[in-house]
Amino acid sequence: MVGYMATGSSTTADHLRAALDGPWGAVREEARIQLAGEEFTGDPYLDYKAARARVLDQMRAITKLGLAERGFRRENGGTGEPGAAVTGLEMLAYADLSLWVKSGVQWGLFGGAVENLGTERHRPYIERLISLDLLGCFAMTESGHGSDVASLETTATYDPDTREFVIHSPTPSARKDYIGGAAEHATMAAVFAQLITGGENRGVHCLLVPIRDEHGADLPGVTTSDDGLKGGLLGVDNGRIVFDNVRVPRENLLNRYADVAEDGTYSSEIDNPSRRFFTTLGTLVRGRVSVGGAAAAGARVALSIAVRYALKRRQFSDPDTGAETVLLDYRSHQRRLLPLVAKSYAYAFAQNDLVRRMHLVQTGQDLAPGAQRALEKRAAGLKVAQTRHATRAIQECREACGGAGYLTENRLVTLKGDTDVFTTFEGDNVVLTQLVAKELLTAYSDEVRDLDALGWVRFAATMAGDVVRKQTGVRQLIQTLRDRSDENVDEGDLSRRAVQLQLLADREDYLVRTAAHRLRARAKDTGPFEAFNNAQDHILAAGTAHIDRLVLEAFIEGIADIQDPEAKALADDVCDLFVYSLLEENSAWFIMHRFMSVERAKAVRRGVNQLVDRLRPQALTLVEGLGVPENMLRAAMLDDASVYERA
Numbered sequence: 001m002v003g004y005m006a007t008g009s010s011t012t013a014d015h016l017r018a019a020l021d022g023p024w025g026a027v028r029e030e031a032r033i034q035l036a037g038e039e040f041t042g043d044p045y046l047d048y049k050a051a052r053a054r055v056l057d058q059m060r061a062i063t064k065l066g067l068a069e070r071g072f073r074r075e076n077g078g079t080g081e082p083g084a085a086v087t088g089l090e091m092l093a094y095a096d097l098s099l100w101v102k103s104g105v106q107w108g109l110f111g112g113a114v115e116n117l118g119t120e121r122h123r124p125y126i127e128r129l130i131s132l133d134l135l136g137c138f139a140m141t142e143s144g145h146g147s148d149v150a151s152l153e154t155t156a157t158y159d160p161d162t163r164e165f166v167i168h169s170p171t172p173s174a175r176k177d178y179i180g181g182a183a184e185h186a187t188m189a190a191v192f193a194q195l196i197t198g199g200e201n202r203g204v205h206c207l208l209v210p211i212r213d214e215h216g217a218d219l220p221g222v223t224t225s226d227d228g229l230k231g232g233l234l235g236v237d238n239g240r241i242v243f244d245n246v247r248v249p250r251e252n253l254l255n256r257y258a259d260v261a262e263d264g265t266y267s268s269e270i271d272n273p274s275r276r277f278f279t280t281l282g283t284l285v286r287g288r289v290s291v292g293g294a295a296a297a298g299a300r301v302a303l304s305i306a307v308r309y310a311l312k313r314r315q316f317s318d319p320d321t322g323a324e325t326v327l328l329d330y331r332s333h334q335r336r337l338l339p340l341v342a343k344s345y346a347y348a349f350a351q352n353d354l355v356r357r358m359h360l361v362q363t364g365q366d367l368a369p370g371a372q373r374a375l376e377k378r379a380a381g382l383k384v385a386q387t388r389h390a391t392r393a394i395q396e397c398r399e400a401c402g403g404a405g406y407l408t409e410n411r412l413v414t415l416k417g418d419t420d421v422f423t424t425f426e427g428d429n430v431v432l433t434q435l436v437a438k439e440l441l442t443a444y445s446d447e448v449r450d451l452d453a454l455g456w457v458r459f460a461a462t463m464a465g466d467v468v469r470k471q472t473g474v475r476q477l478i479q480t481l482r483d484r485s486d487e488n489v490d491e492g493d494l495s496r497r498a499v500q501l502q503l504l505a506d507r508e509d510y511l512v513r514t515a516a517h518r519l520r521a522r523a524k525d526t527g528p529f530e531a532f533n534n535a536q537d538h539i540l541a542a543g544t545a546h547i548d549r550l551v552l553e554a555f556i557e558g559i560a561d562i563q564d565p566e567a568k569a570l571a572d573d574v575c576d577l578f579v580y581s582l583l584e585e586n587s588a589w590f591i592m593h594r595f596m597s598v599e600r601a602k603a604v605r606r607g608v609n610q611l612v613d614r615l616r617p618q619a620l621t622l623v624e625g626l627g628v629p630e631n632m633l634r635a636a637m638l639d640d641a642s643v644y645e646r647a
Contacts, residue, residue, distance in 0.1 A: 022352030031067070035092065137189045167191060334616055337397070
């Protein structure tokens with residue numbers, strides 16, 4: 001194994017950080033400098049009213065840094081750099097997640113809706129919302145309907161006599177809820193509602209609706225209220241909005257994909273209502289990309305704190321020397337933190353790849369058929385993976401730091417509260433996993449839909465479809481990895497990258513294939529819902545397996561771009577730990593389905609132990625490589641009495 005001492009002026013940590021910083025590394029480095037000051041940090045001792053005011057002041061300071069303009073097209077006063085925009089705003093998560101959320105609502109969700117769903121007539125709004133002269137909110141979710149956007153109850157009924165839309169909340173459950181900015185600051189809402197014209201419901205569309213005057217008072221027909229205290233994100237003014245026959249001009253319809261003429265005639269270049277609906281939602285994918293990235297950033301902060309603490313905090317004496325033992329020298333502590341560090345590396349590479357793909361699609365550089373839909377599926381999957389990782393990692397970090405971890409001054413409980421909602425923010429994780437699996441099954445059904453019962457049996461027996469590898473190109477990557485090897489790959493050698501990827505691809509392929517078979521078999525005896533509900537656990541497992549495989553691919557490709565041999569060797573070991581930990585977590589499935597023997601599963605467990613032992617001396621290098629500057633950690637316990645070193 002190559003040693004981990006980098007040569008030249010750059011350290012191994014520098015090389016790792018450069019790799020994880022990705023295509024917009026310069027943006028990250030600039031943000032580390034810009035956001036290092038105390039003015040951008042959160043203050044957990046403020047009450048929620050003061051916290052909201054502070055965040056709004058911080059946003060006004062951000063407008064001077066050029067972070068917001070990157071997300072808007074040049075013709076709208078921006079710089080047309082969506083990848084740089086997502087990356088730069090993600091760095092706000094290191095400072096304060098309330099600031100990140102509030103900024104994301106203003107420039108990502110509200111601003112994104114105006115730019116991506118609007119047309120020339122809406123351009124004047126964009127310059128004002130970039131500068132914060134216009135504060136907005138994104139009013140999609142309702143008390144009765146969250147993830148099921150197509151079933152929203154709010155109506156926008158066109159009145160041809162006055163050339164206005166009438167926005168109305170027909171039931172208590174139609175109340176817009178959990179809307180960031182609705183409680184205090186927003187003066188306009190991007191409202192998603194059922195558009196009705198000529199007595200016909202045309203489905204969900206988005207309209208701009210003023211909700212407050214310049215003094216902060218509700219406009220006639222609008223009732224806003226405060227969601228009150230939450231489990232975190234105290235600086236975000238989440239609230240509710242109820243509309244009572246509020247009239248807005250016809251021009252307030254964001255009409256990129258559909259329009260209503262003065263006489264009420266409805267028109268759209270997209271004839272299929274379902275396709276029109278999903279096209280509308282697809283333009284807002286940047287929000288989902290951003291949520292996953294911010295959650296992963298929160299996990300990196302927590303791990304950077306907890307690992308540093310574990311390198312200083314001592315507990316219990318070594319019977320041989322009498323000296324107290326550093327926490328990270330205990331195998332249990334290594335196992336609880338280092339695999340999570342490995343996952344953070346994996347998700348950082350995956351996020352970089354996702355943002356790059358998003359940038360190419362949204363700047364028109366990737367016009368391949370299906371590119372937008374593939375982006376949406378990948379964004380949904382990584383949002384699930386990263387938010388679940390953040391929830392688990394931050395909790396583990398809190399426990400690993402004992403009583404000190406429970407003190408607000410050490411940030412971990414704040415991070416926990418602030419990121420907890422991310423598992424349901426921008427789409428519930430279970431629903432999004434189903435979305436991923438549905439896309440897989442759609443591709444799969446194209447492959448096998450014409451098979452009769454005997455064909456299905458033969459297909460299952462031979463696994464001839466190999467659908468996952470055919471559809472994704474993973475087969476080519478596996479072969480490339482084998483070709484790079486100096487010797488023939490032993491199919492049982494889990495240290496080989498090709499073997500690791502093959503195992504995850506086999507799991508995904510098996511789950512997708514058998515889920516499709518299960519749906520087909522059940523559908524013969526029951527209705528579609530019963531068939532789906534019966535197979536839901538299977539479908540979710542298929543979606544999760546797909547996400548795991550994508551993340552490993554991104555990790556492999558990220559390592560290939562590292563030029564420094566020492567940093568690459570260390571990253572290779574981190575990747576092994578990611579894979580071995582994943583296999584260990586899912587060992588029961590692999591054994592039950594005969595992809596892994598009991599002895600091989602034991603070898604996986606031994607492999608995890610060997611890898612955390614090997615990586616223990618490099619723990620500080622690894623967290624430095626995560627890229628969170630020490631001056632942005634702001635955890636008092638890293639330099640207080642709990643880590644006092646006795647002489």
